[in-house]
Amino acid sequence: xxxxxxxxxxxxxxxxxxxxxxxxxxxxxxxxxxxxxxxxxxxxxxxxxxxxxxxxxxxxxxxxxxxxxxxxxxxxxxxxxxxxxxxxxxxxxxxxxxxxxxxxxxxxxxxxxxxxxxxxxxxxxxxxxxxxxxxxxxxxxxxxxxxxxxxxxxxxxxxxxxxxxxxxxxxxxxxxxxxxxxxxxxxxxxxxxxxxxxxxxxxxxxxxxxxxxxxxxxxxxxxxxxxxxxxxxxxxxxxxxxxxxxxxxxxxxxxxxxxxxxxxxxxxxxxxxxxxxxxxxxxxx
Amino acid sequence: xxxxxxxxxxxxxxxxxxxxxxxxxxxxxxxxxxxxxxxxxxxxxxxxxxxxxxxxxxxxxxxxxxxxxxxxxxxxxxxxxxxxxxxxxxxxxxxxxxxxxxxxxxxxxxxxxxxxxxxxxxxxxxxxxxxxxxxxxxxxxxxxxxxxxxxxxxxxxxxxxxxxxxxxxxxxxxxxxxxxxxxxxxxxxxxxxxxxxxxxxxxxxxxxxxxxxxxxxxxxxxxxxxxxxxxxxxxxxxxxxxxxxxxxxxxxxxxxxxxxxxxxxxxxxxxxxxxxxxxxxxxxxxxxxxxxxxxxxxxxxxxxxxx
Numbered sequence: 303x304x305x306x307x308x309x310x311x312x313x314x315x316x317x318x319x320x321x322x323x324x325x326x327x328x329x330x331x332x333x334x335x336x337x338x339x340x341x342x343x344x345x346x347x348x349x350x351x352x353x354x355x356x357x358x359x360x361x362x363x364x365x366x367x368x369x370x371x372x373x374x375x376x377x378x379x380x381x382x383x384x385x386x387x388x389x390x391x392x393x394x395x396x397x398x399x400x401x402x403x404x405x406x407x408x409x410x411x412x413x414x415x416x417x418x419x420x421x422x423x424x425x426x427x428x429x430x431x432x433x434x435x436x437x438x439x440x441x442x443x444x445x446x447x448x449x450x451x452x453x454x455x456x457x458x459x460x461x462x463x464x465x466x467x468x469x470x471x472x473x474x475x476x477x478x479x480x481x482x483x484x485x486x487x488x489x490x491x492x493x494x495x496x497x498x499x500x501x502x503x504x505x506x507x508x509x510x511x512x513x514x515x516x517x518x519x520x521x522x523x524x525x526x527x528x529x530x531x532x533x534x535x536x537x538x539x540x541x542x543x544x545x546x547x548x549x550x551x552x553x554x555x556x557x558x559x560x561x562x563x564x565x566x567x568x569x570x571x572x573x574x575x576x577x578x579x580x581x582x583x584x585x586x587x
Numbered sequence: 588x589x590x591x592x593x594x595x596x597x598x599x600x601x602x603x604x605x606x607x608x609x610x611x612x613x614x615x616x617x618x619x620x621x622x623x624x625x626x627x628x629x630x631x632x633x634x635x636x637x638x639x640x641x642x643x644x645x646x647x648x649x650x651x652x653x654x655x656x657x658x659x660x661x662x663x664x665x666x667x668x669x670x671x672x673x674x675x676x677x678x679x680x681x682x683x684x685x686x687x688x689x690x691x692x693x694x695x696x697x698x699x700x701x702x703x704x705x706x707x708x709x710x711x712x713x714x715x716x717x718x719x720x721x722x723x724x725x726x727x728x729x730x731x732x733x734x735x736x737x738x739x740x741x742x743x744x745x746x747x748x749x750x751x752x753x754x755x756x757x758x759x760x761x762x763x764x765x766x767x768x769x770x771x772x773x774x775x776x777x778x779x780x781x782x783x784x785x786x787x788x789x790x791x792x793x794x795x796x797x798x799x800x801x802x803x804x805x806x807x808x809x810x811x812x813x814x815x816x817x818x819x820x821x822x823x824x825x826x827x828x829x830x831x832x833x834x835x836x837x838x839x840x841x842x843x844x845x846x847x848x849x850x851x852x853x854x855x856x857x858x859x860x861x862x863x864x865x866x867x868x869x870x871x872x873x874x875x876x877x878x879x880x881x882x883x884x885x886x887x888x889x890x891x892x893x894x
Contacts, residue, residue, distance in 0.1 A: 317797075321694050328691060329707040332765070335722045336710065338732070342725065354735045397619040410613025416621065423628045427875065429826050429848045430868045433855040434634035437645070438627065457623020488612040517715045519829045520848070524856050535717040539833055542721050546836075550725045557718045568713040572706055575713070579770060580777035 336561070343367065343554040350551055366555035370541070373552075376559055378530060379537040386451055386533065387515040393456025394511045395504050402466025403496055407478065408488070417467075424460040429520065436524055450525045451533075455515055462507055465582060469503030470496060506578030509571075516564070534560050635872075638865035645859055656866035666867060668842050669850040670874070672756060676846065677824040679760040680767075685813065685820060687764070688771035693801060695772070696779045705776075709769035716766065720833035723762045724749065727834075752843035755835050759844050762830055767823075771816055778809040807891045814890045818882055825875050828852065847871045 342350065343366050345359040370376075404410070405417050428435075435454075436445070444450035477499065481491045497504070519535045526532060532540065541556050568575060639657070642650045660666045691708065695701045711719060726733055727748035734745035748758040782805060790800050806813070828848040831838050838845035838853070845853075847867065855864025 321697070325691070325694055325698075325704055328687075329704050332769070333707050333710060335719075335726060335765075336714075338726060339722045351730075354730055354732055355739065397623070400616040401620040404613045404616035408609055408613040408616065410610040413613060413617075416617060420620075420624065423624055423632075425876070425879070426628060426632055426872065427822065427826050429828065429851060430872045431628065431631035431635055432848075432851055433861050433864045433868065434631035434638065435627065436856065437634060437638075437861070438631055440645070454623065454627040457619055458627045459620070460624070463620055488609070488616070492616070513713060519715070519717055519832075520852070523832075524852070535715045535829075538715070538717045538721060542717075542724075542833060546721075546724070550728070553721055553725060557721045561714050561718045564713055564715070565710060568710065569706060572702065572709075576705055576709060576773055579709075579712075579773050 336565070339554045339557050339561070342551055343558045345551050347549050347551060350549075366549070366551045367559070370545075370552050370556040370559065373545070374537055374541050374556075375530070375532075376537070379532050379534045380563075382448070382531060383516055383533040383535075386448055386455075387512050389452045390455035390515040391508050391511045393452070394459050394462050395508060397457055398459050398462035398466045398507065399470075399497065399500060399504065400492065401463040402468075402470050403492055405463070405467045406470035407475075420460045420463055424464070432520065432524060435521070439525055445525055446527045446531065448526075448531060451515075451518070451522060455511075459511070462511065465507060466500070466503060469500055473499050505574065506581050509575050509578040510582055635865045635868050638862050639869045641862045641865075643861045645861055652862070656862045657870075659863060660866050660870065665842055665845065666850055669845045669847050670870075672843075672845055673825055673827065673847045675756055676760055676763065676827050677821055679757075680763045680824050681817060681820045683760075684764040684768055685771055685816060688768050689775055689806075689813070691768070692772050692775035692779055693805065695776055701776075705769075705773065708772050711766040712769040714766070716829035717833055719762065719766045720830050723758070723765075724834050724836075727758055749835050750840055752839065752841045755839040755843040759827070759830055759834060759839075762834060763824070763827065766830075767820070771820070774812060774816055775809065778812040779805060782808050810890045811892055814882075814886050818879060821878060821882065822875060825871065825878075847874075 341357060341359060344362050344364065346361060346363050346365075349356065349360060401420075405413060405420075439445050439450040442450075444453075473496070477495050478491050481495050486494075517535060518533070519539070522533050522536045523539070526536060529537075529540070538556060538560055542553060545552050545556075638649075640651055640653060642652050642656075695704055698704070725731060728734065729745055729747035729750060734748065737743060738745040746754055748754045786804060786808070787800065790804050795803065826848055827846045831844040831846055831849050832852075835844040838849050848871070851864050851867050851871065854860050854867060
């Protein structure tokens, strides 16, 4: 660009074009693996082996979907993942809103120390306590039971407690004071004043918790043994172990069966999901 | 106490018993999360330390063996390899991943309609890491599309990304960046949108170019967010497991992608050496804490909290 062009209309001609081109290339790199997954899943094994560079399926086949659907119990794994996620979300919302309410509004002995302990436990990665968690679960008799995933998810989430405390602190205290003067008890205030006003915070937390629960892998891997208890990620990894060397069209069909429903949910609820991620500043993993 | 409060009119003045009952309500509300924390965090956490001094396979008696799990681990080349690999993953994925996310977020901020881009960047984040690893495992096959493409275009032997020990770790980093970038883009974009327009208008009036606005104004103003994301990204890169477990089929050729968490899983769960795995867990925790402390110390010099 000449200096006149820059001074008169700064970066107007090439800037946006280069910017868009860069963004489009980067964005395509992000979605290409998904497109490739879908295209590969409808190819025959012959085409995959003979023409690895060909992009479009020729001939087209649904066989990989039929075969992978029949090979393992997808509907059951979906049900397992879904009900574990729902219970984890409901439990997390209730218990962390309760704890957040106590830390934000109720003066009780030990609350300061307890809150610091909550903040500190947030620093302990789950992976560090993997082996003893297994020991605790086997003492409780919960190994190879969904309880070992659901109960901790419902009762342990220091980040959620912190998030809920912050949200409750930002609510105007007059709402509660009016209810207190009317003689409402704490429980009544929590359910009829706090929870309804906490809706934006709760929905953000619900989305984060649901994603976490849905994608959780290491704990189910260690704690579940029976195939009928498997969650979607666990089923996928087992499927991959069995068929990866055989036919990768089949593997891609299985991946598609597990990812596409999630992608549809994401696209439908994109605004809420992206806003919750941005507002919490923290996601899964 | 209750009788006393019952005799008083309930409204207007709060009776003293109200405060006393409130204490119990406090404990009532924190009880579920506190019980959960004790049973599922504090007890396992204490057990990690205790078991790190023991020899135990989960069954039979526990034998206390002092520090030997630690000396055993710190002289084990496989464990040391896993520490090095974990650091390599952190050192590649954190700067490259966050740097790319900042650039993308800055570009997206200038657009009016960005939701289609955001959806595309965020799609890998909502996808289970296992599916992500499965897709990439097939894309990175030596006879797969990326290798064949590189071989055809550059006339080289098709790289065996996942079979070559030197390439496998790079492949893991690449996939890790791909799958987490969208999250950081969304967070940085939110930070950039929070910068008051007046600040940028003033800079434009003063004749600051787009590049110097980026480095002199935007970066310092979102530095608390960058700092926070760095800490989260480092911690989560120290926890890398799913990708190496699936993408490189059990930590790759010759343990090339063995991470610390994979090591803990392998030694503790697969080989049932609970004591050894606990010692490795304690070392992982200490490394995480030290690295986080260093970052917190660096924060004072690098992060700007003026906004």
